[in-house]
Amino acid sequence: MATIPVTKRGAELLKDELQRLKTVERPAVINAISEARAQGDLSENADYDAAKERQGFIEGRIAEIESKLSMAQVIDPAALDAGGRVVFGATVELEEEASGEAVTYQIVGEDEADLKLGRINISSPIARALIGKEEGDVAEVQAPGGVKRFEIVAVSYI
Numbered sequence: 001m002a003t004i005p006v007t008k009r010g011a012e013l014l015k016d017e018l019q020r021l022k023t024v025e026r027p028a029v030i031n032a033i034s035e036a037r038a039q040g041d042l043s044e045n046a047d048y049d050a051a052k053e054r055q056g057f058i059e060g061r062i063a064e065i066e067s068k069l070s071m072a073q074v075i076d077p078a079a080l081d082a083g084g085r086v087v088f089g090a091t092v093e094l095e096e097e098a099s100g101e102a103v104t105y106q107i108v109g110e111d112e113a114d115l116k117l118g119r120i121n122i123s124s125p126i127a128r129a130l131i132g133k134e135e136g137d138v139a140e141v142q143a144p145g146g147v148k149r150f151e152i153v154a155v156s157y158i
Contacts (some may be wrong), residue, residue, distance in 0.1 A: 002071065003071055003072065003073040004068055004071045004072050004073065004109060004110075005072075005073050005075055005088045005089075005109050005122060006068075006072045006073065006074055006075070006108075006109040006111070006112070007074070007075055007076070007077055007088075007089050007108050007109065007112060008074055008075070008076040008077070009112070010108060010109050010111060010112035011069070011072055011074045013111070013112070014065050014068060014069055014072075014111060015069065017061075017065060018062065018065045018066065018069070021058055021061060021062050021065070022062065025058050026055075026058055026059075026062070029051055029054050029055045029058055030055070032047070032051040032054070033048065033051045033052060033055065035047070036048035036051050068111065075088055075089045076089075077089035077090065077091070077106070077157045077158060078157060078158060079157075080157040081157075082155075082157070084134050084135055084155050085132060085133070085134050085155065086107070086130045086131055086132060086133050086134070086152065086155055087107075087131065087132075088107055088108075088109075088122055088131075089106070089107065089108070089157065090106070090107055090155055090156070090157055091104060091105070091106045091155070091156045091157070091158055092104065092105050092106075092107070092130055092152060092154070092155055093152070093153040093154040093155075093156075094130075094139075094150040094151065094152060094153060095150065095151045095153050096148060096149070096150055097138070097149040097150070097151060098148070098149070102153070103118075104118050105118050105119070105120045105126070105127075105130075106118060106119050106120070107120060107122055107127045107130065107131070108120070108121065108122065109121070109122060110122075110123070125141055125142060125143075126139075126141045126150075129141045129150075130150075130152070133152055134152065134155065135152050135153070135154055135155050136151070136152065137151075137152050138150065138151050138152075139152065
C-alpha cells in the first residue's frame, strides 16, 4: 500500500473535516431524511431526494478522508533536516530569471494545495522540477507559454 505524504498541518485539517462531517453534517442529513419521510409519498419528494444525495456525498467524503488518513505519512516540515535541499514540506523562495519576479511556495500534498496561499501540490510540474535541488540551483519548468527558469533563492523548513 502506497503512502500519501501530508504535512502535519494538512493532517490536522483532514482530521478536523472528518470530525465535522461525523458530528455535525451526518446527524443533520439523517434528521433531514427523517423529516422528508414524515411528509409522506417519497416518489415525488424533492426534499427526500436531495437529503439522500447529500447523505451519499457525506458518506463518500468520510470514507475518502479515512482512507487518506490511514495511508498518510505525516511529515512535520519544522522537524526536517534535508541539508538545504528541496523536499516535501519545504518552503522555497524562487526568482524567475526572465522577469526577476520573486515567489515563495511550500510543497505540500494534494489536499492542502492552494496556489493563492503559496502551497503547491507535490505532483505539480514546478514542484517536481524543484525536488532535490538546493539554494543557488536553477530549475526549468515546462509551462504552457514555454520553459520558465527559476533560481532557488532560499530553502526553509517551517
